[in-house]
Amino acid sequence: EVQLVESGGGLVQPGGSLRLSCAASGFTFSTYVMNWVRQAPGKGLEWVSSITSSGGNIFSAASVRGRFTISRDNVKNSLFLHMDSLRDEDTAVYYCARTDTSGIDYWGQGTLVTVSS
Amino acid sequence: QSVLTQPPSASGTPGQRVTISCSGGSSNIGKNSLNWYQQLPGTAPKLLMYSYNQRPSGVPDRFSGSKSGTSASLAISGLQSEDEADYYCAVWDDSLNGRVFGGGTKLTVL
Numbered sequence: 001e002v003q004l005v006e007s008g009g010g011l012v013q014p015g016g017s018l019r020l021s022c023a024a025s026g027f028t029f030s031t032y033v034m035n036w037v038r039q040a041p042g043k044g045l046e047w048v049s050s051i052t053s054s055g056g057n058i059f060s061a062a063s064v065r066g067r068f069t070i071s072r073d074n075v076k077n078s079l080f081l082h083m084d085s086l087r088d089e090d091t092a093v094y095y096c097a098r099t100d101t102s103g104i105d106y107w108g109q110g111t112l113v114t115v116s117s
Numbered sequence: 118q119s120v121l122t123q124p125p126s127a128s129g130t131p132g133q134r135v136t137i138s139c140s141g142g143s144s145n146i147g148k149n150s151l152n153w154y155q156q157l158p159g160t161a162p163k164l165l166m167y168s169y170n171q172r173p174s175g176v177p178d179r180f181s182g183s184k185s186g187t188s189a190s191l192a193i194s195g196l197q198s199e200d201e202a203d204y205y206c207a208v209w210d211d212s213l214n215g216r217v218f219g220g221g222t223k224l225t226v227l
Contacts, residue, residue: 035216044119045154045162045205047216059215095161102167103152103207104216109161 002026002106004096009111016086016115022079022096022108030054030074033099036081038092039110046092049081050099064090086115120145121206121219128225134194137222139206140187145217147187151208156221162205166191193224201226 008020020036036048049060049070058070069082079096093110122140129135139151153166164173169189170182181192193200206219 037216037218044203044221045156045207045218047207047218050216061215102150102171103209104154105152105164105167105173107161107163 002098004098004106004108006094006096006108006111009094009113011114011116012086013117014087014115017082017084018086018113020081020083020094020096020111020113024077024079024096024098027098029072029077034070034072034079035097035099035104036068036070036079037095037097037104037107038090038113039095040089040092043092048094051079083113086113088115091115119220120210120213120217121208123204123206123219123222125220126223126225128227129193129196130227131196131198133196134192135196135224136193137191137204137224139189139191139219141189141208141217142187144212145187145208145210146184146189148211149209151184151189151206153182153189153191154205154207156203156205158202165204196226198226200224 003025005023012018035050051058051070067085071080091114093112095110096108097104098106150168154162155165156162166182169184179195183190204222210217
């Protein structure tokens with residue numbers, strides 16, 4: 001069974017940093033593109049960043065480019081999102097998600113990041 | 118404004134058929150595979166349809182999908198109360214080099 005479990009969310013002040021983690025199990029992690037997708041309170045889904053299976057290619061939304069960095073550890077079956085210079089508008093539930101040939105197929109349960117002073 | 122345009126709301130009575138549209142462009146729907154997601158209140162999104170019209174295992178055949186040019190549609194027939202949820206379309210956009218989501222459609226079963 002595919003499982004994606006996020007952790008690392010919490011309350012952070014504007015301008016601060018946070019690192020999210022996603023532990024993957026139930027599939028061969030090293031062969032899949034992985035993603036972070038977020039959802040602000042009461043709003044829709046917003047793609048944040050994707051990383052190819054080897055980690056060799058990274059794609060990020062303009063809204064987070066230069067501030068957020070996606071990475072992965074294929075030995076530990078883990079995905080990460082390092083977030084710097086956090087803003088109020090980054091407040092959201094952050095989902096870890098797997099991509100197969102047709103798009104995102106599995107989602108984690110999400111971790112809440114709140115940016116507030 | 119989302120790159121993919123969905124109606125913000127839709128509604129129907131039990132047993133009815135409802136359709137949700139997703140309008141895009143040549144760099145996304147016109148080129149790449151589109152998925153639909155269902156998000157029940159307070160839960161993570163779940164894959165409902167992939168490659169426009171393919172149902173994952175466990176999704177009832179009441180759900181169907183289609184594509185026409187740079188638009189896609191999700192149809193739900195025999196509407197049930199448990200179908201009340203938010204529905205999102207999503208596809209890779211070659212111009213933006215990123216994945217784009219529709220703004221979401223809130224389906225209400227009256």
